[in-house]
Amino acid sequence: MPEQTEQHYHPLPQPDEIPEREREDAMGAYLMMFAAVASALPLPVINLIAAVVYYYVNRRKSRFVHFHALQSLLSQLPTTFMNWGLLFWVIRIWFMEVTVADDIFYGYLYMTIAANVFYVIFSFVAAIKARRGKMYYFLFFGRLSYDAVFSAKREFRYEGDPITPGSNLPPK
Secondary structure, eight states, X not given: OOOOOOOOBOOOOOGGGSOHHHHHHHHHHHGGGXXXXXXXXXXXXXXXXXXXXXXXXXXXXXXXXXXXXXXXXXXXXXXXXHHHHHHHHHHHHHHSOXXXXXXXXXXXXXXXXXXXXXXXXXXXXXXXXXXXXXXOOOTTHHHHHHHHHHBTTSOOOOTTSOOOTTSXXXXX
């Protein structure tokens, strides 16, 4: 019976190996949740736009920063969609005077508030861990981010990677 081949991953950086600047950049990924507050606009899309921009600006710095920026971006998606749904319902109820069953609306409102509270708590914990140079994995998005960043199948060039002539290059 042939042995199963296990998927290979790049080694995880240890906390003492990560420069302070990279720790700050990784922490900043989780603080993008306050972009709407900083811009004084109560629109849920502002946080998502800030997270996308932060991800694309910082993804090539190191695997550590890339992981935390991706995990932060992915974890913002569900709460952003829930906030959009709530905003849609509130606009329809207040401005278009559409009637909605109270128990359904309030159930969705409480569920959205709970999701946002959990997101803020987990993001604060992840920001503190990232600032200390440690990995912190969210329930669903941690594995996705880890596989995307540390998998040996996908090679990604980072700012600190040495470029040596004569090394293996991808086909042109």
